[in-house]
Amino acid sequence: MPAGHAVIGIRMPIIKQFAKDICSGDWRSYLDRTKDEYHEDLLLRGFIISYAKTDIEEKFRMIREFVPKMDNWAVCDSFSMSFKIAKKDKDEFWDMIIPFLETGEEFQIRFAVVMMLAHYVDEDHITDVIRYMDDVKHPAYYVKMAVAWCLSDCFIKFPEETMRYLKNNKLDDFTFNKALSKITDSFRVSDEIKKEIRGMRRK
Numbered sequence: 001m002p003a004g005h006a007v008i009g010i011r012m013p014i015i016k017q018f019a020k021d022i023c024s025g026d027w028r029s030y031l032d033r034t035k036d037e038y039h040e041d042l043l044l045r046g047f048i049i050s051y052a053k054t055d056i057e058e059k060f061r062m063i064r065e066f067v068p069k070m071d072n073w074a075v076c077d078s079f080s081m082s083f084k085i086a087k088k089d090k091d092e093f094w095d096m097i098i099p100f101l102e103t104g105e106e107f108q109i110r111f112a113v114v115m116m117l118a119h120y121v122d123e124d125h126i127t128d129v130i131r132y133m134d135d136v137k138h139p140a141y142y143v144k145m146a147v148a149w150c151l152s153d154c155f156i157k158f159p160e161e162t163m164r165y166l167k168n169n170k171l172d173d174f175t176f177n178k179a180l181s182k183i184t185d186s187f188r189v190s191d192e193i194k195k196e197i198r199g200m201r202r203k
Helices: 012-023 027-033 039-051 056-069 073-081 087-102 106-119 126-135 141-157 159-166 173-185 191-198
Strands: none
Touching: 012 027, 012 039, 027 039, 039 056, 039 073, 056 087, 056 106, 073 106, 087 106, 087 126, 106 126, 106 141, 126 141, 126 159, 141 159, 141 173, 159 173, 173 191
């Protein structure tokens, strides 16, 4: 159950369609006048920010204003994954999300981690993504789980690089073991590799 906001129970596809419909009109006025009273209000605001056609400066301003409002993993992850980041904007988005890793706030850090997971596990960024995952230090459950999720995706897409890291890292035991567990849950990892991964678990 999302924390902090009452839940109405509107399904995600309907909220996304609402956002697209609003973005076809005066979405700025909608954002200015609406109050984030319900969980669905936050989801809708996030999707509007993601879908709205505007310049990158306004987009980033809205993101920076919105991210501190997030108080649960569902809003965080839906928002992070809803962006379609053009190749020409990837460097700008990367520079924008990095400072959130330093905020010390659970869902702001998770936002940055899930953004990396969703948009930056690629040849150009894999080394930096792994390095940042190793540097994330926060006691919150949803931060640890996001790091584990990101590393499991890194392993699936870049197994050699990620395996080298897993054999020499600074992760706490919980995050490390969760990353291994998520890797072994994947159907894209062979049984032989899964056996090796299970043998790496920390007691």
